[in-house]
Amino acid sequence: xxxxxxxxxxxxxxxxxxxxxxxxxxxxxxxxxxxxxxxxxxxxxxxxxxxxxxxxxxxxxxxxxxxxxxxxxxxxxxxxxxxxxxxxxxxxxxxxxxxxxxxxxxxxxxxxxxxxxxxxxxxxxxxxxxxxxxxxxxxxxxxxxxxxxxxxxxxxxxxxxxxxxxxxxxxxxxxxxxxxxxxxxxxxxxxxxxxxxxxxxxxxxxxxxxxxxxxxxxxxxxxxxxxxxxxxxxxxxxxxxxxxxxxxxxxxxxxxxxxxxxxxxxxxxxxxxxxxxxxxxxxxxxxxxxxxxxxxxxxxxxxxxxxxxxxxxxxxxxxxxxxxxxxxxxxxxxxxxxxxxxxxxxxxxxxxxxxxxxxxxxxxxxxxxxxxxxxxxxxxxxxxxxxxxxxxxxxxxxxxxxxxxxxxxxxxxxxxxxxxxxxxxxxxxxxxxxxxxxxxxxxxxxxxxxxxxxxxxxxxxxxxxxxxxxxxxxxxxxxxxxxxxxxxxxxxxxxxxxxxxxxxxxxxxxxxxxxxxxxxxxxxxxxxxxxxxxxxxxxxxxxxxxxxxxxxxxxxxxxxxxxxxxxxxxxxxxxxxxxxxxxxxxxxxxxxxxxx
Numbered sequence: 001x002x003x004x005x006x007x008x009x010x011x012x013x014x015x016x017x018x019x020x021x022x023x024x025x026x027x028x029x030x031x032x033x034x035x036x037x038x039x040x041x042x043x044x045x046x047x048x049x050x051x052x053x054x055x056x057x058x059x060x061x062x063x064x065x066x067x068x069x070x071x072x073x074x075x076x077x078x079x080x081x082x083x084x085x086x087x088x089x090x091x092x093x094x095x096x097x098x099x100x101x102x103x104x105x106x107x108x109x110x111x112x113x114x115x116x117x118x119x120x121x122x123x124x125x126x127x128x129x130x131x132x133x134x135x136x137x138x139x140x141x142x143x144x145x146x147x148x149x150x151x152x153x154x155x156x157x158x159x160x161x162x163x164x165x166x167x168x169x170x171x172x173x174x175x176x177x178x179x180x181x182x183x184x185x186x187x188x189x190x191x192x193x194x195x196x197x198x199x200x201x202x203x204x205x206x207x208x209x210x211x212x213x214x215x216x217x218x219x220x221x222x223x224x225x226x227x228x229x230x231x232x233x234x235x236x237x238x239x240x241x242x243x244x245x246x247x248x249x250x251x252x253x254x255x256x257x258x259x260x261x262x263x264x265x266x267x268x269x270x271x272x273x274x275x276x277x278x279x280x281x282x283x284x285x286x287x288x289x290x291x292x293x294x295x296x297x298x299x300x301x302x303x304x305x306x307x308x309x310x311x312x313x314x315x316x317x318x319x320x321x322x323x324x325x326x327x328x329x330x331x332x333x334x335x336x337x338x339x340x341x342x343x344x345x346x347x348x349x350x351x352x353x354x355x356x357x358x359x360x361x362x363x364x365x366x367x368x369x370x371x372x373x374x375x376x377x378x379x380x381x382x383x384x385x386x387x388x389x390x391x392x393x394x395x396x397x398x399x400x401x402x403x404x405x406x407x408x409x410x411x412x413x414x415x416x417x418x419x420x421x422x423x424x425x426x427x428x429x430x431x432x433x434x435x436x437x438x439x440x441x442x443x444x445x446x447x448x449x450x451x452x453x454x455x456x457x458x459x460x461x462x463x464x465x466x467x468x469x470x471x472x473x474x475x476x477x478x479x480x481x482x483x484x485x486x487x488x489x490x491x492x493x494x495x496x497x498x499x500x501x502x503x504x505x506x507x508x509x510x511x512x513x514x515x516x517x518x519x520x521x522x523x524x525x526x527x528x529x530x531x532x533x534x535x536x537x538x539x540x541x542x543x544x545x546x547x548x549x550x551x552x553x554x555x556x557x558x559x560x561x562x563x564x565x566x567x568x569x570x571x572x573x574x575x576x577x578x579x580x581x582x583x584x585x586x587x588x589x590x591x592x593x594x595x596x
Contacts, residue, residue, distance in 0.1 A: 001029070004547065004561050007036075009568045011113050011147075012063060016526065016573050018538075018564055019391065019398075022547050026556030028563065031535070031542035033526045034390045035401035038364070042379040045516040050079060050485050050507055054190045057503065057518065062185040063108060063574055066101035066177070067496035068503075068518070069190040070094050074328065075503040076192035079490030080480045084325035089474035090194030091318040091326065092465050095336075096207065097181060097189055098317065098494075099462040103214060104173040105497035106415070106455050109572040110272075111166035114448065115145040117565050118276070119160065121152040122549035122557070123295065130293045136262040137279055137293075144272060162221050162272050169217050176210035179203055194477030201472040208466050215459055222452070224271030225250070227459060235457050240429030247426065251278045251289055273452050281445045283437055296550045301447065301541040301567040302440020306344025308534050310409045311417035311442075312524070314351070314502060315339030316495035317461065320469040329353060330493045336461060337495065340421035341406055346431070346441065348421060353493060356502070358402040358519060362528035364388050365402065370531055374504045375489065377517040394529060403527040403536060404519050412537040413499025413524045414571065416442060416450040419457070426453055442541075447570040485511040496521050498572045525571040541567050 001024075007017030015037045021030040041060055045053060053072040058065035073094070077083040119142040127134035127141075142150075144162040151157065174184040180199050181187025189195050199207070215227050223230050237243035254269055255278070264270045278285050285294035303309045315335030318326055322334070332338040332350065339351035359371045364382040372378070382388060382397075390398050405411070419427035427450045435441040485507045492503040499521030506515035527536035535543065546552045547563040 002558055004558050004564065006561060006564050006568070007034075009565070010573050011116070012108065012574070016522075017390070018542065018568050020542060020547075020561075020564060022556075022558065024556075026547045026552045028542050028545050028547060030394055031539045032390075032394055032398050033401070033528060033536055033538050033568075035399045035526065036390065038381045038400050042377075042516045042518060045505075045513050048513045049482065050076060050505055050511070050513050051192055051482070053503070053505060053513070053516065054192070055186075055188065058186045060518070060520070061574055064101060064105050064496050064498065065185045066097050066181075066187065067494055067501050069187065070098055071492040071494040071496075071501050071503040071518075072505075073190040073192060073492065074494055075490040075492030075505045076485075077490070078328040078492065079488050079505055079507065080192050080484045081488070082193045082478050082480060082484075083328045085478045086194050086325055087475045087478065088320055088323050088469075089198065089471050090476040091324075092320050092469045093180065093189065093195045093197075093199075093476060095317045095320075095465050096462065096470070097177065097187065097195075099458050099465070100173050100177050100211075101184075102458055102497045103455050103462075104170050105572075106451050107166045107169055107173075109497075110448070110451060111145070111163050112147075113572065114566075114569045115160075115163065116147040116150075117562060117569065118295075119144075119146040119150065120549065120560070120562055122554060122560055122562060124152075126550050126553050127293060132262045133259070134293060136264055137275075140264045140270065140275060144275075161266075165217060165221050169214055172210060172213055176207055179206055179210075191477065193480045196477065198473050198476045199470065204466060204470060204472060208463065211459065211462055211466065218455065218459070221266060222272050222455075224254075224266065224269040224274055227456060231456055231460055234426040234453065235424060235460075237425040240425045240432060242429075243425035244429035244433060247277060247430075248284070248288060250274060251284070254278075255289060255291075273449075276452075277449065280448070283434060283439060284445075287437070294550070296553075297445035297448070297566065298434060298439050298443045299551050300545045300563055301442075301444035301570055302544070303344060303442055303537075303540050304440070304544055305540075308409065309344040309442075309537060309540060310406055310411040311342040311420055312351070312406055312411035312413050312500050313337065313339055313341075313418045313421045314353075314493040314495055314500045316418065320465065328491055328493065337418050337422050337457075339493070341411070342417070342421055343409075346420070346435070353491065353502070355407040356404065356519065358404045358523075359530040360402055361531040362397050362399060363402050364397055364400050374502060374517040374519050375491065375506070375515075377504070377515070379517070394533075394535075397528075399528040401523050401527050402519075403530040404524050405530050405534075408530075408532070410527065410530065410534055410536050410540070411500075411524055412442060412571075413521050414447070414451070415454040415497075416447045417499065418495065419450050419454060424453065424457060444566050444570045451572070482511045489515075498522060498574055499524055522571075522574050526568075526573055538568055538571055541570075
């Protein structure tokens with residue numbers, strides 16, 4: 001048995017590592033997901049004016065600050081008793097704010113965090129064994145996805161075209177958010193009772209122009225066809241089977257044009273999604289398209305026991321047609337992407353927020369109760385440094401993240417969960433195909449296809465909100481004053497790009513904050529085990545995965561553990577959301593900290 005540790009896992013943001021045990025055949029037999037720093041925001045908010053939460057909690061993360069500000073604003077709407085009065089145009093503004101950040105965050109993950117692993121030199125050695133086709137595919141992978149610093153075999157190679165293009169799109173989307181949010185990251189738009197800015201007609205035109213430019217990038221780089229064509233035949237397909245048929249027919253058409261010439265370039269129609277869709281999956285590529293090689297992403301990152309995993313969505317994006325106000329409990333028909341829970345057998349049930357709890361059995365926290373609902377949660381860190389050990393194994397405490405579960409079962413959250421619960425045709429059809437052919441329906445391939453597809457789901461909705469639903473110079477807030485928050489509590493349910501995000505808040509007789517709990521996506525996905533010893537989603541996905549590229553195609557390489565990298569990174573880890581800071585001096589307990 002060999003211990004293999006990856007630290008840090010993330011290219012974008014750190015504090016996260018994976019410990020694994022790997023057998024002589026290169027199969028991961030055990031894994032621990034380590035969050036390496038204490039999250040202090042829940043304590044920082046104590047004794048604060050609750051209205052500060054929408055600004056302060058944004059500082060949890062610079063990649064996805066928008067979702068935290070909206071979740072906090074939603075919790076404040078509930079706390080102040082005005083959720084049913086928030087003006088329709090404020091809710092549309094929240095949709096637009098989140099929609100733009102979701103696309104930017106997904107692009108950052110696909111192209112900057114996850115994509116560069118497709119240019120790993122191991123794939124060069126695997127692909128070139130298949131002659132001119134393999135060499136051509138490798139040329140596309142490295143030419144599109146290679147990172148800024150890219151050197152192997154002693155030679156420095158240029159960064160990928162898609163990688164560089166995505167960075168430009170990230171800047172463009174941040175500029176768009178700054179038009180109405182004041183700045184990005186850490187916009188100043190969200191507030192209890194609505195938002196603080198109502199766009200003018202000129203702003204609306206500029207927003208539409210920004211989204212149109214992003215759609216041009218999607219057509220040129222991501223899809224290789226018009227987004228409208230792709231959306232019409234996948235997101236708006238009449239059935240999941242028809243959506244999968246469109247994908248297969250598109251890939252077969254591209255292969256028919258390219259096999260003789262071995263031209264898999266953007267100019268020949270091979271967008272980044274079709275290239276990955278064809279060569280990323282053993283089932284799609286080798287079995288259905290008769291390709292000689294694939295990266296076998298569908299054989300990694302799956303779940304072996306459907307009774308120990310679920311899929312969860314709190315619901316995302318308000319429905320403008322419902323007018324003013326919303327239900328803080330997020331019933332399924334209240335959101336464009338609905339709330340819901342799906343068990344490991346892919347059976348859907350209604351979401352009930354009362355089934356959420358967090359466990360600290362394997363976490364570095366102190367509490368007489370190991371399992372608490374977030375509206376009764378406390379966050380007291382272990383104060384003895386001698387008891388903080390990340391390498392004690394699966395029976396020990398080994399993480400600063402808590403272990404959330406839904407009705408006792410860990411849940412994957414994020415694009416795959418959302419689109420499955422939504423019934424999005426392409427995602428649903430692919431998942432069914434994998435299940436019917438003996439694969440885990442959730443795997444590294446379906447997880448990444450879902451993230452790519454969600455961008456396409458959001459773009460037309462975003463254009464609709466901007467051009468049809470948003471009224472210029474409209475009412476965007478209702479009046480509130482601090483006295484309305486006296487002895488109250490609130491809950492903000494939302495979805496970050498990475499998955500289900502909930503903020504819970506309570507106040508005392510002076511209307512100041514007495515409790516704040518944030519249960520974030522990376523806590524769901526990257527947690528330690530719970531009290532029953534059930535591993536978290538990422539731990540389950542790692543156990544049974546082969547450690548090296550394409551199912552150990554080149555043999556076992558402990559020094560290049562692509563199985564760990566692909567799997568852990570497929571969840572878009574962002575431990576800034578799950579961990580933060582600790583004061584060991586003891587000089588400043590419960591200090592009021594101002595964020596200016």
